[in-house]
Amino acid sequence: MFLLSLLPFWFLYLLADLLFIIIYYIIGYRRKIVEDNLRNSFPEKSLQELNSIERKYFKYLADLIVEIIKTISISAKDVEKRMRPTNPGLMEDYFTQGKSIIAAAGHYCNWEMATLSFGLLTGKKRFIVYRAQSNVVFTDFFNRVRSRFGSTMISTRQALRKMIEFKNELTFSVLVADQTPTKVEARYFTTFLNQPTAIFLGLEKLTRVVDCVVIFFRIDRVKRGYYTYTFVPLIENPHEAQLHEITEAHVRYLENVIKQAPEYWIWSHRRWKFKPGEDKT
Secondary structure (H helix, E strand, C coil), X not given: CHHHHCCCHHHHHHHHHHHHHXXXXXXCCCHHHHHHHHHHHCCCCCHHHHHHHHHHHHHHHHHHHHHHHHCCCCCHHHHHHHEEECCHHHHHHHHHCCCCEEEEECCECCHHHHHHHHHCCCCCEEEEEECCCCCHHHHHHHHHHHCCCCCEEEEHHHHHHHHHHCCXXXXXXXXXXXXXXXXXXCCCEEEECCEEXXXXXXXXXXXXXXXXXXXXXXXXXXXXXXXXXXXXEEECCHHHXXXXXXXXXXXXXXXXXXXXXXXXXXCCCCCCCCCCCCCCC
């Protein structure tokens, strides 16, 4: 993967074009899962529209795979050219007010390159909260990649303790908030993309304890290999928010983003594994 990452973007995109043909037309990688997820999420769309989204998704998935490989060795200069913030002044405004920030993100567009750009944003302490995977070697490898430019990786189990430790410092934390909890962890369900969906409450718990401003880390694709990201304020005073208001705020915002350009979300993931009321044993 490291040797592949040294190849120039133009060559990697040639590989992506070939990869798209393989995963979409030849092996049909998780096409049934994608078809079911799209049909259930957009019952109002015609079969032709759903097929178009599906094809665009797999085309982008191939691009995303080679772009993620590229992040292993990409330079800071190239990251700054390809992943540009639209309103970094908002972050500085909150810091000037003495407020720390926690951002919700989704598996939308190239979140891996965004984590590298996040490391270049500010000299303040930067935390990326991750959920440990069963493959320890794989997790450690990508955590080293994600922290190349100064971010500190903390697991969900360590997050609360770590953020309390730095409560008196200005920090900027980000976590991908659309992951699927296990059946045992599923304590809160809401309607997301037309379906009952289990949502992690970790972001809401963290923000209430450390009283951070809650924003959404929105990523948009400009063209192949180029993105912008925008800080979208959601909740400025979490202690005043109603129960689950913070969770609903980031879920609703991500839902609207996905509806605008659905091909950039990860549809091949088994997001809806279970429903509310199912036995958790």
